[in-house]
Amino acid sequence: FVAFSATAQSPANLPHLQKQGNATQLIVAGKPFLMLGGELGNSSASDMTYMKPVWPKLQQMHVNTVLTPVYWELLEPQEGKFDFTLVDELIKDARAHQIKLVLLWFGSWKNSMSCYVPDWVKTDTKRFPRAQNKSGRGQEILTPFAKNNLEADIKAFSALMRHIRDTDERQQTVIMIQVENEIGMLPDARDHSPVANEAFQQPVPKTLLHYVQTNKTTLAPAVLEAWKKAGYKTSGSWEDVFGKSLATDEIFIAWHFAQYANRVTEAGKAIYALPMFVNAALNRPNVKPGDYPSGGPLPHIIDIWKAGAPALDFLSPDFYNPDFKHWNDLYKRQDNPLFIPEIRFEPSVAPKAFYTVGHYDGMGFSPFSIESTDKPGEEPLAKSYSVLDQLSPITLASQGKRMMDGFLFDKKTATDTVRLGDYTFLVKHDYTLGWSPKAKDEEWPMTGGLIIQTAPDEFTVAGTGVVITFSSDKPEAPIAGIVRVDEGKYVDGKWQPGRRLNGDQDHQGRHVRIPVGEYGIQ
Numbered sequence: 008f009v010a011f012s013a014t015a016q017s018p019a020n021l022p023h024l025q026k027q028g029n030a031t032q033l034i035v036a037g038k039p040f041l042m043l044g045g046e047l048g049n050s051s052a053s054d055m056t057y058m059k060p061v062w063p064k065l066q067q068m069h070v071n072t073v074l075t076p077v078y079w080e081l082l083e084p085q086e087g088k089f090d091f092t093l094v095d096e097l098i099k100d101a102r103a104h105q106i107k108l109v110l111l112w113f114g115s116w117k118n119s120m121s122c123y124v125p126d127w128v129k130t131d132t133k134r135f136p137r138a139q140n141k142s143g144r145g146q147e148i149l150t151p152f153a154k155n156n157l158e159a160d161i162k163a164f165s166a167l168m169r170h171i172r173d174t175d176e177r178q179q180t181v182i183m184i185q186v187e188n189e190i191g192m193l194p195d196a197r198d199h200s201p202v203a204n205e206a207f208q209q210p211v212p213k214t215l216l217h218y219v220q221t222n223k224t225t226l227a228p229a230v231l232e233a234w235k236k237a238g239y240k241t242s243g244s245w246e247d248v249f250g251k252s253l254a255t256d257e258i259f260i261a262w263h264f265a266q267y268a269n270r271v272t273e274a275g276k277a278i279y280a281l282p283m284f285v286n287a288a289l290n291r292p293n294v295k296p297g298d299y300p301s302g303g304p305l306p307h308i309i310d311i312w313k314a315g316a317p318a319l320d321f322l323s324p325d326f327y328n329p330d331f332k333h334w335n336d337l338y339k340r341q342d343n344p345l346f347i348p349e350i351r352f353e354p355s356v357a358p359k360a361f362y363t364v365g366h367y368d369g370m371g372f373s374p375f376s377i378e379s380t381d382k383p384g385e386e387p388l389a390k391s392y393s394v395l396d397q398l399s400p401i402t403l404a405s406q407g408k409r410m411m412d413g414f415l416f417d418k419k420t421a422t423d424t425v426r427l428g429d430y431t432f433l434v435k436h437d438y439t440l441g442w443s444p445k446a447k448d449e450e451w452p453m454t455g456g457l458i459i460q461t462a463p464d465e466f467t468v469a470g471t472g473v474v475i476t477f478s479s480d481k482p483e484a485p486i487a488g489i490v491r492v493d494e495g496k497y498v499d500g501k502w503q504p505g506r507r508l509n510g511d512q513d514h515q516g517r518h519v520r521i522p523v524g525e526y527g528i529q
């Protein structure tokens with residue numbers, strides 16, 4: 008009798024996305040995983056000595072996933088000669104600190120520019136042509152229209168994915184890949200190089216025309232508007248179908264960026280099929296494409312990316328804008344789960360992380376330049392992540408099932424209602440009580456949290472700076488009141504109650520409250 012045991016992972020065991028109700032979850036090692044992330048500053052991961060003191064900081068903040076660039080210029084310093092030293096050390100150090108990795112492929116484009124391409128690409132503009140502006144001036148941006156550019160990127164990215172497969176398939180420290188970084192054209196709405204101009208005269212591809220026709224009722228605003236104005240044509244050049252405007256220039260370049268990213272993604276997945284996504288530098292209202300990076304995976308043209316890059320698992324927003332809810336509402340769709348790969352690292356990330364998990368069933372959250380803090384243990388984020396980490400078995404089990412919601416408050420938007428089970432909760436910023444002297448301040452710190460129904464009449468609340476009252480939706484119930492409130496924590500998924508909160512702490516049974524400055528679970 009000879010026993011045989013397979014060691015190789017089947018693709019089903021790789022990190023992958025899976026639906027639960029109407030939420031999409033990241034599955035790692037067979038279980039849903041919440042990425043309590045942080046993205047490194049751009050240059051930190053080019054020197055593992057520099058990184059040494061960073062790892063313990065990350066652990067102190069309860070970061071379980073690091074988003075870190077892999078730089079094409081350092082991966083392939085000479086054409087065809089790959090150096091995996093940095094990647095190997097990165098993976099080794101991440102493992103030693105029980106941290107997962109999302110690798111950001113700084114390949115052809117990084118914030119529009121091509122600053123991470125190796126010097127043999129940078130200096131050979133004949134072989135690796137650049138995008139041009141309207142007046143024919145070459146940019147420090149590879150054109151997406153040159154086969155050589157795409158092939159060189161694919162070669163390098165494939166080598167990377169092959170190496171990760173060969174060295175990490177068993178342990179799966181690398182769980183996801185971002186393809187390129189904040190793709191978008193500058194300084195004009197589209198590339199005006201000769202190859203680009205030629206492509207612009209070509210008919211709009213059938214795939215795209217088919218997509219816009221099939222999805223006519225839900226089309227992204229800029230696409231619909233352009234197509235409508237030009238009379239809903241179903242064949243012809245880009246200007247025939249979408250009219251002559253900057254919107255058309257953006258649609259055109261978005262399609263070609265999407266196709267390029269799609270080919271890179273397909274090539275990588277054919278070797279090692281990790282989930283892959285792209286991120287967007289958000290635009291601002293009343294700014295023209297080209298003044299912001301044109302044609303990135305932005306909400307007003309999102310369908311172009313959905314049609315042009317089906318190999319990508321989702322598209323993500325980077326937050327350096329206000330209006331957190333506004334943009335998240337646009338990115339969270341049935342065909343697009345929410346993951347926030349970058350957000351400016353400031354105190355408000357703490358309540359925003361709660362809101363992302365509770366309200367959007369977010370797959371993860373990741374402040375940018377996470378290593379920049381000097382007091383990691385005291386960061387509001389550390390307190391928020393500690394709570395989210397304890398709660399993750401419950402939040403993950405509740406996603407997509409109408410058992411959980413989140414809330415986010417400032418002085419202007421200080422109240423919200425949440426319905427769960429037989430109850431309606433009126434949730435408010437703690438300062439609406441007026442009990443704190445700071446309630447008189449001009450500005451209030453952002454606060455927020457989440458609530459989960461854990462049994463018909465039992466709810467778990469977590470967050471900071473919130474106060475909650477509730478009423479029953481049962482027609483026969485004259486009042487709804489508090490039986491008991493316990494604060495506590497989860498240790499290895501088991502609830503360990505601390506104080507019984509009553510009297511002043513629940514206002515003699517009137518409300519549930521987590522004051523500003525405290526981060527807790529009740």
Ligand code: N0T
Pocket residue numbers: 049118188189288289325327349375
């Ligand atoms: C981000 C980061 C990094 C006042 C900026 C944001 C990262 C990239 N780009 O630190 O460069 O690699 O993805 C661009 C948005 C800036 C808006 C500034 C508004």
